[in-house]
Amino acid sequence: MTLNSLKPAVTKSWLIAIAGLMWTGVGAMLCRLAYGWFAVIHRGMATSLGLLGVVMAVAAYHFGFSKIAETNIKRLCLLTERTCVFAFQTWKGYLIIGFMITLGIILRNSAIPKQYLAIIYTTIGGAIFLSSFHYYEFLWKMVVQKNPDQKESRTS
Numbered sequence: 001m002t003l004n005s006l007k008p009a010v011t012k013s014w015l016i017a018i019a020g021l022m023w024t025g026v027g028a029m030l031c032r033l034a035y036g037w038f039a040v041i042h043r044g045m046a047t048s049l050g051l052l053g054v055v056m057a058v059a060a061y062h063f064g065f066s067k068i069a070e071t072n073i074k075r076l077c078l079l080t081e082r083t084c085v086f087a088f089q090t091w092k093g094y095l096i097i098g099f100m101i102t103l104g105i106i107l108r109n110s111a112i113p114k115q116y117l118a119i120i121y122t123t124i125g126g127a128i129f130l131s132s133f134h135y136y137e138f139l140w141k142m143v144v145q146k147n148p149d150q151k152e153s154r155t156s
Contacts, residue, residue, distance in 0.1 A: 010082065012083070012142075015085070016138055016139045016142070019072060019073075020133075020134075021132075024129060027128035030122075030125025030128065031122060031126060033125075034117075034118035037118040037121075038118050041115050049116075049119050053122025053123050053126065054122060056119070056123040057125070057129075057130065058130070064127065065131040068131065072089075
């Protein structure tokens with residue numbers, strides 16, 4: 001038995017679906033944490049800070065996270081048809097995730113008031129959540145519409 005036979009391989013469509021689900025889940029989790037912090041402060045202040053977070057999330061989505069998602073989709077398209085299930089993210093991406101989790105733990109345990117952290121969490125969570133739809137759009141075109149030109153349009 002070789003080491004490759006133990007590797008959990010899936011198709012590209014599964015990798016794209018897993019990546020999209022992870023982005024949706026992480027974005028929703030961050031927004032849920034932010035909501036919990038907003039819920040315990042005055043409604044007017046929570047609404048103002050929440051709207052600020054949403055506006056910043058849209059900007060972060062537009063100028064950063066959507067491009068990261070598109071780049072990741074292009075990378076996934078270049079992989080062989082059956083690839084390790086953990087390839088939905090790069091090694092560098094796993095390191096960044098580890099750093100972000102550590103930073104989140106440090107921030108949550110810091111003296112920074114939670115309502116201000118909630119703005120950051122709304123911004124990042126909202127941007128990640130919105131960017132997850134790039135994966136679903138691509139998956140829809142790839143699997144449901146069976147668009148063979150989709151691969152070329154993302155890789156060129």
